[in-house]
Amino acid sequence: MSLIGLTASVCLAETKPYSPKNGILNLKALILGGGFRVSTAIKLHGDFSKYTRLEIVQPESLIGKDAPPKFLQELGDQLQSEFRKDGRFADVRTVNAYDPQKAAAEASSVAIGEFNQADKLEAPIRSAEDMQYFDQQRRDSQTLDNLPVLNTLVIRVQVVDYAKGNKLLQLTMMDLGNAVLTLRFSYFDKESGEEIGRSIISSDNSSKVIPSAISSRSVLSGVVEGLIDQVTRRKVGGER
C-alpha cells in the first residue's frame, strides 16, 4: 500500500508543472516572513536539464566568525535535504571542497580518452601506458572519494552577510531586530569546471502578520526556497 502511495507521489511530483516563485512580494512571505531576492551576477547558462547529480560544497563564511561553523553546517544540511525532498536530482550530496580551476585543467589534459569510452574499430591499438592510465581511472571511479563527474552540477555557497536577529525586538512588529542572510551561489559544471552562473540570494524574516520570532519561516527557508527556485526554473526550462 505504502509502495503504491510512494509511486503515486513520485508520479505526481514528476508531472506537476513548475510555477516560478516571486520571492520579493508574495502572500506567504508577507504573512510568515522569509521573503527573498535573487540578484543575478552571471546569468545561468547552459543546459541544466542534463544534470542528474548535484553536489553542494560545504558552505563557507566570507565574514569570519560571524557565521559560526554550526550555522554553516545547518545551512548545508538544509540545502541538501530540501533538494532531496524536491526530487529533481537523482543524487544530492554535500562535498567538502571543489576547485573549478583544477577541474578545468584536468578536463583539458585528458586527451587520450576515458576508460569507459569505446575506441573506433579503425583506431590504432593503444600503448601499455594508456592501458595503465585506464586501469587507474577505473580504480579511481570505484572509490567514494572520486564521485562521478558526468552530468553533475556543483553549487558553491558563500555567506556574504548574516545577522542572527533579536527575537524580543521582532515581537514589536516594527521591523526591528530582523534576521538577515545573504549568500552567493556559484554554479559549476563539475566536468569542465566552467562557472555556469552566479547569483546572490538574500532573505530576512520580517513579516507583516505573524511576528518573526514565532513564525515557522526563517531566513534559511527564504534562501533555500530562492536557490531551489533558481535551479528548478533552469532545469525545467531545459527539459521543455
Add this chain to the structure above:
Amino acid sequence: MRIQLLAVLASTMLFNACSWQTYVGSRVVRHITGAPTRFHSIVPIVPSKAGLQQYRVIEVQPLDNLLPGLLPEKTESYINDQIFKDMQYLKSRPKVIRTGVIGAVEDETDIPPDRTLVFEGYVDDYDAGYAGLRLAELGFNHVAVTIRFQLRNKQSGEIVAAASITSQDDRATGSTKSAINKIANRIKRFINSGYGGDQ
C-alpha cells in the same frame, strides 16, 4: 484555539494595514532605524602591534567586482572614488595613493615596502531594491551593498586587517549612493582606529 488564532491574525492584519496612525508610526520607526550597517570583522587590527601606526603609505587598489552583470560601471567608479576620498582624512595622515586606476599617479616614494599597506577588496553584493515597494512597506525591497576588504603588508603579504561591511536601507528615501557613502565612512573609521583614531 483555532478561532482565537484566527481572531489574532485578523486583528493583527487590521491593525497593521488599515490604521493610518500605525502606518505613520511604522514609517517614523523605519526612518530612524531603517538604514543599518553591519560590520563583520574578519581579521581585527591588533593594538599590541601598535595598530597600523608603522605603515606610512596606503596603496588603494580598485575593488574587484564580483557582480559583473549587476553593478553599473559608473557605480563601481563611484565606490572606488568614495573610499579613496574618505581615506584622505585618516588620523596621523599616512600617505594614501591610488593604483590600478586610469589617471592614477604612480607615486615614487622613498618609504620602504614593509611600511606600505595595500588596500584591496571585493564588491560582494549590490542591489538597488524597489523604492515603490519601500514606500508601501511591502515585500523584500531594500537597498543593499556589501564590500569586503583587506589591508596587506606590501612586502610580507601578511593580512594586517580585514572586514566585510553591509549597508542596508529600508527607507523610501534610501539610495545606493547613500549606502556606499556609509560603507566608505565605516571603512575609514575602521582603518582610523588602527592609527589611534575613533572607530
